[in-house]
Amino acid sequence: MSDEQGPWLDVVGPTWTGTLNLALEEAEVSPTLKPELSAFVQIMGDWQGLVVVGVSQALARQATGSMFDLPPDAVEPEMVRDAMGEMANVLGGAIKAGIVGTKSLSLPTVVQGEDHSVYVPDMSLASVRAWRCGSELMWVKLYEHNANAQRLGDSGDSQEAAA
Numbered sequence: 001m002s003d004e005q006g007p008w009l010d011v012v013g014p015t016w017t018g019t020l021n022l023a024l025e026e027a028e029v030s031p032t033l034k035p036e037l038s039a040f041v042q043i044m045g046d047w048q049g050l051v052v053v054g055v056s057q058a059l060a061r062q063a064t065g066s067m068f069d070l071p072p073d074a075v076e077p078e079m080v081r082d083a084m085g086e087m088a089n090v091l092g093g094a095i096k097a098g099i100v101g102t103k104s105l106s107l108p109t110v111v112q113g114e115d116h117s118v119y120v121p122d123m124s125l126a127s128v129r130a131w132r133c134g135s136e137l138m139w140v141k142l143y144e145h146n147a148n149a150q151r152l153g154d155s156g157d158s159q160e161a162a163a
Helices: 012-020 057-068 077-096
Strands: 025-027 037-045 049-055 103-105 109-112 123-133 136-145
Touching: 012 057, 012 077, 012 123, 037 077, 049 057, 049 077, 049 123, 057 077, 057 123, 057 136, 077 103, 077 109
Parallel strands: none
Antiparallel strands: 025 123, 037 049, 037 103, 037 109, 049 136, 123 136
């Protein structure tokens, strides 16, 4: 499945905009982009992977305000975590729909804080894209479990990746 700029994440822009009514423009992936909030869901089944959404606190608050029809400065921290977890779930579901075979999604997990990292053992980056929502940047990364190739009868080597 590895396709670093492939079609796996084509659904992100339309899904984000359709859910939140916030327009996205595709942007260049910056290696210095460090999210202040990451939300992720695991895809489990015949193909296994992880969808990670990385955003700034400002974009998380804007998205939350849009989801709850509130101004960004009126949203509470718990609402931000709930909304971004839900967006990881919605985006993960849209991505999952394009993957062949039996699959399900885990419950979403949200990590907040400057300079955080999420360690993902035995997975490799399959695709990454960045978008601009107004003046804020976000990215979505799709990791695939290294055993996917072996489950499908191909050979693959074991690696580790960090989200």
